[in-house]
Amino acid sequence: MSSLDRCTIHEHDVIVIGAGGAGLRAAIEASAAGVTVGVICKSLLGKAHTVMAEGGMAAAMGNVDDRDTWEVHFADTMRGGQYLNNSTMAERHAKDAPARVRELEGWGAVFDRTKDGKILQRNFGGHRYPRLAHVGDRTGLELIRTLQDHGIHQGLEVFMEMTVVTLLKSGGRIAGVFGYDRDRGRLHVWKAKAVILATGGLGKAFRITSNSWEGTGDGQSLAYHAGADLLDMEFVQFHPTGMVWPPSVRGILVTEGVRGEGGVLRNSEGKRFMFDDVPEAYRAQVATTEEEGWRYVCGDKNALRPPELLTRDHVARCINREVKAGRGSPHGGVYLDIAWIKEKIPNASEHIKRKLPSMYHQFRQLAGVDITNERMEVGPTTHYAMGGVAVDGNTQESTVPGLFAAGEVAAGLHGANRLGGNSLSDLVVFGKLAGEHAAKFAQAHTAVEVDPAEVEAHTRAIEAPFERSGSEGPFAIQYALQDVMQDLVGIVRTKDEMEQALVRIGQLRERCARVSVCGHREYNPGWHTALDVGCMLTISEAITRCALERRESRGAQFREDYPQKSAECATFNLIARKTADGSMEVRRRPLVPTRPDLAAIIEMMK
């Protein structure tokens, strides 16, 4: 019996891989266009990493400050991305986000309200005006639950707890996908005319991360092996505030909303160190006194923002500097203090619990810290991939015909650094766009046949770990890779360390080829991890090679050996691609020129 005969065969016009915000929004859109849609997700529906998004969703609705417009949001996004962003995507994102937020309300989302009954918006790093529509500090849950509860009535076929191992191609086009179900370990082929990748991020390649087990870079790796270009892989966002104590929760996210609500960062000397170093591009936008920063938080339109609300790349580096200089907290972080607002407002304790309920519970239960009374200890944590699958900014199609991408797995919108709040809006703006164009592609093309030999080869590859015995299991390899990336390709990078990392990644790939798993095919995390590690190795190599090639410090990339921005490096993005011999090549691609009218907006807002 051939491998293809052993597979359960499914047929859809469009297959969406991933059921977070982008995947669900894409699926809803494609289904509305009249094509058949299947959604494959590694977890149960509604559990994807979107659920962890806390602070909010950026959209220039101007509900709290009517000076906000799409032009300001666009300029903020480009400045935050250090101008490596795809400006067409940044324009669409800023223009469409308000309508996507209102659409969610029509599907059942219930955002926090202003006094006059509109959607409330809060301050966040790098956004000039209060712009984040939110629900306390659980906005991601609101987004995913709304899309889930709406989506289940839109005729989607959902395949929960299934993993895609490879994209199937025929004649240069996408023919479908191949994978397995996690609960029984059975093989599946989904035939499709178009495939949308919405698989999210890759933080699990690092030791300290806010990402769940799912963030193993599957989509980036699938696209790469299918011949698609990856873009800007060197830019990995280290969120400045993750938990640092106790050890078992290290890396869990502490929302930027804490700072948006008035939280301040202090070192062990009690000093608000963020005032010490304000980058040139933001000097005209940042308060010079603590008192002015507080007035900004309270909504004074004449005040400038406190330096804690600078972009994430910068805040993370400042925290790193304080810790290295010996001014950190006992467990290697700094202090984040929201309790101090008691000096400023009555009922501060209730206010904090209402605006930041998850943070209150998270610290209370996991760290034994009452954030209404005590300071939090925080430090940088691997959070988000700005880089990913290169897409056409007007369609979300990758360089492989019929393969689309949206959300974190796609690249372009955020450039060298993402602003907080721009991710949730990214998901729905570009999820919708990907769904629309994948449906169009499916309507314009006939299906192509799946190649049985391809299925055969991949079946053998994924079953091989069961046939080996006695060699090491997958977890040791995963942990070793996480150490390599954390220690050698982390928040501060050098050529020597990254070259060492490439050697180690190569050794780990050899170990991975010999990995063995015990037990059966049914819900076997050892087997699943053995396969996920392959993806992590691929994207780790891409991150490292691109980071080596970018010989400058910009946005999320900080090179100790090239600590300044370089004018030359401002002119290109980096592309990682699989060559004919199977090796990875990195090449420079000149920046897509910005339209003159958009360039004028950027210039005006500088």
Add this chain to the structure above:
Amino acid sequence: MPTTHTPPSTVHATRTVEFKVWRGDSQGGEFKSYSVEVTDGMVVLDCIHRIQADQANDLAVRWNCKAGKCGSCSAEINGNPKLMCMTRMDTLPQGEPVRVEPMRSFPSIRDLVTDVSWNFRAKKKIKPFKPRKPDNADGSWTMYQIDVDRVQEFRKCIECFLCQDVCHVLRDHHKHDEFIGPRLLMYTAMLEMNPLDTESRVADLKHHDGIGYCNIGKCCTKVCPEHIGITDNAIIPMKERVVDEFYDPLTRLFRMFKPR
């Protein structure tokens, strides 16, 4: 209420704890013992992961966020339905083995993983949200915070299904075909109380969803990791609406003449 803990310390005290973890599938299974080195601040899920990494690579467990936000790692710890990621080891009795088993109201898949697909099928049968026309030209609605506070409480639900696990109507009486359980009764209440919604689900609550089976034991409320007032704030008001609609013609008649 969450227990308060001693302040953070740089000294990591280590102790060895015996775990009894249920291993098996739909055909049956047994508790297997594992010893785990436990340090400060560890939660039950950390211990399960440590067992998985070092002693049993194939130990099946569902998890995602590890911060009490996704509701994936529900299990019964020493007989109590809890999220493994939010159960600190120092809240459990010291010196005794820790027993971890899957939610018992759902069919076993393997080890700690259960088949919760019934919840998804049952939810799909509930009439979806149907908003009134937008109030404003830009497609938005005007709603005040005070009108959405209750709905937002219900929307905190992370769908961990611990309330479904503990409800005796499902757990002991297996009324899955006639009763949607606390999670979905609350979901229905959330839709009914949304100020924009124009649909009515009260007849369904009585005829299809089995709201009458709930005898207000409040077990669901007690296990809710989000501390949602499932019984008091969601189920009882829905029971009242059913009573108003179907069992109290006098009140209805009276209301018809009452000035609004």
